[in-house]
Structure formats: structure tokens, C-alpha cells
Amino acid sequence: xxxxxxxxxxxxxxxxxxxxxxxxxxxxxxxxxxxxxxxxxxxxxxxxxxxxxxxxxxxxxxxxxxxxxxxxxx
Amino acid sequence: xxxxxxxxxxxxxxxxxxxxxxxxxxxxxxxxxxxxxxxxxxxxxxxxxxxxxxxxxxxxxxxxxxxxxxxxxxxxxxxxxxxxxxxxxxxxxxxxxxxxxxxxxxxxxxxxxxxxxxxxxxxxxxxxxxxxxxxxxxxxxxxxxxxxxxxxxxxxxxxxxxxxxxxxxxxxxxxxxxxxxxxxxxxxxxxxxxxxxxxxxxxxxxxxxxxxxxxxxxxxxxxxxxxxxxxxxxxxxxxxxxxxxxxxxxxxxxxxxxxxxxxxxxxxxxxxxxxxxxxxxxxxxxxxxxxxxxxxxxxxxxxxxxxxxxxxxxxxxxxxxxxxxxxxxxxxxxxxxxxxxxxxxxxxxxxxxxxxxxxxxxxxxxxxxxxxxxxxxxxxxxxxxxxxxxxxxxxxxxxxxxxxxx
Numbered sequence: 001x002x003x004x005x006x007x008x009x010x011x012x013x014x015x016x017x018x019x020x021x022x023x024x025x026x027x028x029x030x031x032x033x034x035x036x037x038x039x040x041x042x043x044x045x046x047x048x049x050x051x052x053x054x055x056x057x058x059x060x061x062x063x064x065x066x067x068x069x070x071x072x073x074x
Numbered sequence: 075x076x077x078x079x080x081x082x083x084x085x086x087x088x089x090x091x092x093x094x095x096x097x098x099x100x101x102x103x104x105x106x107x108x109x110x111x112x113x114x115x116x117x118x119x120x121x122x123x124x125x126x127x128x129x130x131x132x133x134x135x136x137x138x139x140x141x142x143x144x145x146x147x148x149x150x151x152x153x154x155x156x157x158x159x160x161x162x163x164x165x166x167x168x169x170x171x172x173x174x175x176x177x178x179x180x181x182x183x184x185x186x187x188x189x190x191x192x193x194x195x196x197x198x199x200x201x202x203x204x205x206x207x208x209x210x211x212x213x214x215x216x217x218x219x220x221x222x223x224x225x226x227x228x229x230x231x232x233x234x235x236x237x238x239x240x241x242x243x244x245x246x247x248x249x250x251x252x253x254x255x256x257x258x259x260x261x262x263x264x265x266x267x268x269x270x271x272x273x274x275x276x277x278x279x280x281x282x283x284x285x286x287x288x289x290x291x292x293x294x295x296x297x298x299x300x301x302x303x304x305x306x307x308x309x310x311x312x313x314x315x316x317x318x319x320x321x322x323x324x325x326x327x328x329x330x331x332x333x334x335x336x337x338x339x340x341x342x343x344x345x346x347x348x349x350x351x352x353x354x355x356x357x358x359x360x361x362x363x364x365x366x367x368x369x370x371x372x373x374x375x376x377x378x379x380x381x382x383x384x385x386x387x388x389x390x391x392x393x394x395x396x397x398x399x400x401x402x403x404x405x406x407x408x409x410x411x412x413x414x415x416x417x418x419x420x421x422x423x424x425x426x427x428x429x430x431x432x433x434x435x436x437x438x439x440x441x442x443x444x445x446x447x448x449x450x451x452x453x454x455x456x457x458x459x460x461x462x463x464x465x466x467x468x469x470x471x472x473x474x475x476x477x478x479x480x
Contacts (some may be wrong), residue, residue, distance in 0.1 A: 012417040012419065013417075015423075015424075015425045015426065015429045016127045016425060016426045016427070016429075017426065017427060017429045018426070018427050019179075019183060022176065022180070033127075034127035034128070034426065054187055054189055055183060055184070055187055056187075056188075057186070057187070057188065057429060057430075057431075057433055057434060059188050074188075074189075
């Protein structure tokens with residue numbers, strides 16, 4: 001079974017650069033304030049989610065293993 | 075009755091203290107029509123965030139989409155040069171809207187992520203150390219000339235793979251490119267000299283990297299040409315954009331931040347207590363308090379209403395970071411320099427899809443410089459009380475910042 005992750009976006013940091021939405025379009029969506037929300041952590045493969053997190057210029061995206069709580073990014 | 079707000083944004087008092095002038099606009103007329111330059115002046119934090127995140131309403135293709143002449147006015151004999159400037163600027167990736175902008179940004183974005191740039195920190199630390207070693211013996215330095223200018227030029231030249239002996243020449247060209255934000259009526263001559271010089275200088279480098287790509291940034295741009303995202307002209311102007319943007323703004327961060335510490339001994343004492351621990355948040359506060367970039371422009375893509383005013387399609391819209399970062403609606407005690415401020419949602423790097431590509435690099439350089447200054451020259455003083463700023467509407471640039479520690 002594929003690894004499950006938890007994804008969070010820190011809105012104190014998010015500047016709406018929207019690269020996360022480009023790399024993992026089914027996981028991240030911009031809200032009405034044009035800040036990113038993690039709407040579905042299962043929406044894209046984990047590699048894409050990590051690429052999205054890495055591409056964030058503010059390091060605003062936190063990715064954890066849903067089972068173990070291990071922090072996968074940053 | 076309060077006096078009317080004058081519209082000349084290049085007067086000596088506005089240049090010396092933008093915070094009073096744009097702060098007054100922010101408080102009294104936050105979406106202000108500037109009759110002199112025929113543009114909207116937007117000054118509140120929440121309006122800047124909204125505007126920059128609604129890129130579909132406000133085009134970044136300013137040079138391509140602005141039908142009006144240059145402002146302030148330029149010599150009539152230079153109109154041909156202005157066309158050259160428009161074509162040159164218009165080909166930069168930051169002067170594009172989606173969908174083109176996204177494809178272009180994807181080519182360059184990976185080079186500038188926080189993770190990639192962390193690998194540059196040791197290079198920055200070493201460069202700072204060498205520059206401060208050279209200054210230490212003299213007992214004094216001009217922070218601008220001896221530290222803030224050579225450091226980012228060294229870093230960006232290394233990223234570009236520009237040979238050592240050429241760095242002075244690159245800086246000379248960059249000085250001319252800075253006339254983009256100035257008001258002199260004859261500024262097009264120097265500006266186009268800088269642009270043409272950059273194209274001539276960079277062309278053979280690009281030719282070479284197309285054939286022999288390396289891990290440098292020109293090779294990244296060249297890969298964009300191979301992928302059909304950039305034309306050759308776009309590779310050339312983007313290289314020169316990165317050379318300019320990669321250092322002018324950083325120079326301002328380093329000088330303005332150092333000056334903020336000079337003017338706030340209590341905050342300097344705080345930094346000195348724990349330079350390594352405090353440098354990160356301190357750099358954010360330097361970015362907020364006296365931001366390297368004062369303002370940036372867009373063109374309205376359609377009629378847009380803001381605060382009861384109607385901005386018409388094709389209107390110029392200039393948004394002022396200087397006032398937004400001192401907005402009391404966003405920041406408690408906005409005119410206080412507080413290096414522990416957190417959260418610190420400043421807009422020094424803009425916001426939205428055009429958020430500064432080099433933000434992390436600027437942060438790394440700021441953190442390393444403020445840390446090193448606090449560790450090595452804890453007792454430095456200002457050497458000259460009369461400081462002057464370049465007469466630019468875009469950049470908050472000191473002309474020099476002499477200090478001593480004897």
C-alpha cells in the first residue's frame with residue numbers, strides 16, 4: 001500500500017507563489033485569499049508532493065508521514 | 075484643511091524619506107491618482123497583496139502593454155532609444171503574464187529554491203569573511219563599496235560562471251541599467267549603453283553554454299532555449315536581468331539594514347547577544363523596515379475597482395512596498411525596528427506568482443552579513459552623518475555608507 005502523508009501549509013508564510021499548485025495540482029489549491037491549501041493529500045503521488053514542497057520559496061509546506069508522524073519535508 | 079498632496083515623486087524630500095510621503099498617501103488616499111505621471115499609486119499592505127495575487131487583473135507586461143510615453147519625460151531625440159528599452163525589458167521573463175510566465179519561471183525556479191540555495195551558504199560565508207578581512211586592517215570601510223557591492227556581484231558572477239576579471243565591468247554595466255528607475259530626462263542614453271553592453275558581453279557566454287552546458291545559471295537559461303521556452307534574445311536579456319536583480323537589491327538590503335542597526339543601538343545589542351540565532355528574523359525586519367525595492371508597476375488588464383476608484387484598462391498601477399511595509403493595519407508599531415518581529419508578513423519581495431525569484435539568495439546574504447558584522451565589528455560607528463539616496467522611484471539605494479571601528 002502506498003505511503004500516506006499529511007500536508008500542511010503555513011499561512012503565516014505562504015505568499016501565493018503557486019508553484020505547489022503547478023507541481024501537485026490535485027493536492028494544492030489556492031483559496032479566496034490566493035494562499036495555498038492542501039485540499040487532498042492523496043491527490044498526487046508523494047514524489048510530486050515533495051517536489052511541490054521543495055519548490056516553495058517560503059518553505060511553507062510541511063509534509064509528514066500520516067502513520068508515523070515522521071517529518072518528510074522540510 | 076490639509077494641504078493637497080503634491081505628485082512629484084522625485085523631489086529631494088520624497089527621495090530622502092519615502093515613508094512620510096507614501097505613508098501620508100496610505101493614510102489619506104490609498105489608491106491615489108498621480109496626475110503628473112498619469113498613474114495609480116497603491117500604498118496599503120492589503121491592497122498590495124490583493125493586487126499582486128490577482129495577476130489576471132494586473133499585467134506584468136508593463137513595457138509591452140503600456141501605450142503611453144516614458145515618465146518622467148525623456149528627450150525627444152531619445153525616443154528611438156526608448157523603443158530599444160521597451161523591447162529589451164519586454165523580453166524579460168518577469169515582464170510576462172501567464173501562461174508564458176509559468177513556463178519561463180519553471181525553467182529557472184529550481185535553481186533558486188531554499189534547498190538549492192542553502193548549498194551556496196558556505197560560498198557566501200567565505201566571501202563575507204574575505205571582504206571583512208580586507209577591511210579589518212584599515213579600521214574603516216564604505217559598507218556600500220567594500221562589502222555590499224562586491225559580495226552579491228561575487229555570488230551572482232559565480233552562479234553565472236562569469237570570469238573573475240570581468241566582475242568590475244559587469245558592475246559598471248549594472249550601474250547603467252539602474253537608470254531604469256531614474257527620472258533624468260537624458261537617462262535613455264546610459265540605460266541603452268548598459269543594455270547593449272550586457273547583450274554583447276553575454277552573447278558569447280550563451281553560445282558556449284548552449285554547446286557545453288554546466289551547472290551554472292546561464293546553462294539553465296540556455297536549456298530553456300533548447301526546450302523552446304526562450305528565444306535567444308530572451309536568454310540574453312534574462313541573463314542580464316539576473317545580473318542586475320541579483321545584486322542591486324541585495325546591496326540595498328545590506329546597506330539599509332546596516333544603517334537600521336546604526337540608528338537602533340538597542341536592536342544592535344540584541345543581535346550581538348546571539349548573532350547566529352538572531353540573524354534570520356533580523357534580516358526579515360531589515361527587509362520590512364527599509365525595503366530594498368520601493369515600488370513596482372503593473373498595467374490594468376481590465377477595468378478594476380479598488381477602494382471606490384475605478385482603474386481603467388491599460389492604466390498604470392504602481393504599488394509601493396515602502397508604505398505597505400509600514401502599514402499600521404498590518405504591523406504593530408510599524409515604524410519601530412524590531413528584530414524579533416514575528417510573524418513578519420512584509421512584501422519586500424512582492425507576493426503571488428511574481429514573488430521575487432532570488433528572495434532566498436538575498437536572505438542568505440543578509441543573514442550572513444549581519445551575523446558577521448555583529449561578530450567582528452560589534453562597536454562600529456557611522457563615519458558620516460550626511461547620507462544620500464539615489465533619486466530612483468524603484469530602488470531605495472544609499473550612495474555610500476562609511477563606517478569605522480577604531
